[in-house]
Amino acid sequence: MNNISKTIINCRQNNKKIIIHEKDKVNLDFSDGYIIQNEIHNYYSKSETFNAWKIGCTTRVMQEYLKIPTPCVGRVMKKNVYKGDSKVKFKDFIRPGVECEIGVILSKEFDYTKENNELDKIIEKIVPSIEIVDDRWPDYSKENTPMLIADDFFASSIVYGEGEKIKDINDLKDINGFMSSNNRIIGTGKGSDILENPLNALKWFLDFNFIGNNVPKAGDLISLGSIVQTYWVHRNDTIKIDIEKIGNVEVKFK
Numbered sequence: 001m002n003n004i005s006k007t008i009i010n011c012r013q014n015n016k017k018i019i020i021h022e023k024d025k026v027n028l029d030f031s032d033g034y035i036i037q038n039e040i041h042n043y044y045s046k047s048e049t050f051n052a053w054k055i056g057c058t059t060r061v062m063q064e065y066l067k068i069p070t071p072c073v074g075r076v077m078k079k080n081v082y083k084g085d086s087k088v089k090f091k092d093f094i095r096p097g098v099e100c101e102i103g104v105i106l107s108k109e110f111d112y113t114k115e116n117n118e119l120d121k122i123i124e125k126i127v128p129s130i131e132i133v134d135d136r137w138p139d140y141s142k143e144n145t146p147m148l149i150a151d152d153f154f155a156s157s158i159v160y161g162e163g164e165k166i167k168d169i170n171d172l173k174d175i176n177g178f179m180s181s182n183n184r185i186i187g188t189g190k191g192s193d194i195l196e197n198p199l200n201a202l203k204w205f206l207d208f209n210f211i212g213n214n215v216p217k218a219g220d221l222i223s224l225g226s227i228v229q230t231y232w233v234h235r236n237d238t239i240k241i242d243i244e245k246i247g248n249v250e251v252k253f254k
Contacts, residue, residue, distance in 0.1 A: 005039040008151050011136060015094060018136045018151060025147055033149030034073075038211040040150070041075055045213075051220055052076035054131055056153040058201045058225030059193045062099075065229050068145055071195075071204055074152030075214070081221060082159045082251070088132065090235040090253040093156065095135035098233055098251070099226030100179035100187060100241040102172065102198045103129030103160055110218045117206060119199060120166060127163030128177075128243040129223040130251055132156050133230060158223055161249035168245075173197040175244040177227045181237050189227025198224045 003024050011018040041050065056072045057063050082088075090096065107124035110117060133154035137143050140154075148154070169175075173192040178185055195201050201224040205216070216222065233239060233253050240250035 001039055001043070002036050004036050004147075004150055005043070008036075008040055009043055015092070017094060017138050019138060020147060025144065028144065028146040030146055030149060033146030034211060036150035037074070037152060038214055040152075041214045042212070044077065049078040050075045050214075051078040052081045052158050053205070053216060053220060053222045054153065054155045054158070055201050055205055055223065055225050058195050059189070059227060061189070061193065061229050062226055068148075071201065071225070072145070072149050072153045073205065073208055074149075074155035076152075076155050076158050080157040082157065084161065085250045086159050087252045087254050088157065090233075093132070093134045096156070096233050096253065097133045097135065097154075097230040098179070098239045099131045099133060099230055100177050100189065100228045100243075101129040101131050101223045101226050102177070102191060102194065102243060102246065103127045103158070103163075103221055103223040104202055105163070106216060106218055106220050106222070108218045110216070112210075112215045112217065119202065123166040123202075125163040126166055126169055126172065126246050127221070128161040128241050128247050128249045129221070130159040130239060130241055130249060131223050131226065132159065132251070135232075158221060159249055159251040160221060160223075161247045164246055172199060175246065177241060177243045179228050179231065179239065179241045181231060181233070181239055186231050187228030191227070193227045194225045201225050
């Protein structure tokens with residue numbers, strides 16, 4: 001296993017900042033980042049189940065915030081995916097942040113091996129999604145993108161709401177979303193902020209070159225990207241998102 005993979009796993013398990021020696025991360029490209037990420041997924045898959053994915057940097061606000069021009073993929077373990085209003089322990093994170101997202105749940109009709117998956121058939125539901133990211137780096141602004149990819153691009157947890165059937169939503173690009181902290185609005189955006197249409201992010205995801213057995217499966221949740229800039233939370237914050245026509249969900253950091 002790559003030295004970077006071992007270091008990231010060790011730091012995650014001990015809930016401490018990730019420090020990679022400079023000599024280990026020079027001349028890495030995006031594909032190297034995903035190879036390392038895949039090694040980490042294979043390690044955890046021996047004892048954990050993954051059932052969710054995050055797509056990072058699908059909106060201009062996030063691309064400008066992180067200075068990264070292309071979407072990136074990460075995975076989330078089943079034990080860190082919560083349905084409905086939830087509470088999480090602030091101490092379980094290093095530096096938690098939240099993002100207001102639109103998510104999809106893949107239907108039982110989804111089959112990754114098919115070349116042409118029809119979106120109206122493979123989407124079981126559209127759901128409001130709070131992605132909880134965790135800044136596990138001493139200074140993420142100084143890390144290269146392959147390193148961020150290797151660590152699942154800040155992925156940590158997802159809290160999602162009941163949502164609606166895809167047939168009940170006419171046009172995702174026109175819906176508005178709001179994020180509040182302790183009943184105070186801290187960010188707004190709309191569906192078109194996500195690659196002009198959230199479904200474009202899903203198409204990008206389905207065309208992604210997945211490695212080995214780490215591929216999306218029926219029933220998986222895919223969070224398509226944040227329509228607001230990351231908000232770094234404090235202990236006892238209650239975060240709520242409202243997505244028009246889709247619903248709302250909240251999480252409290254206790």
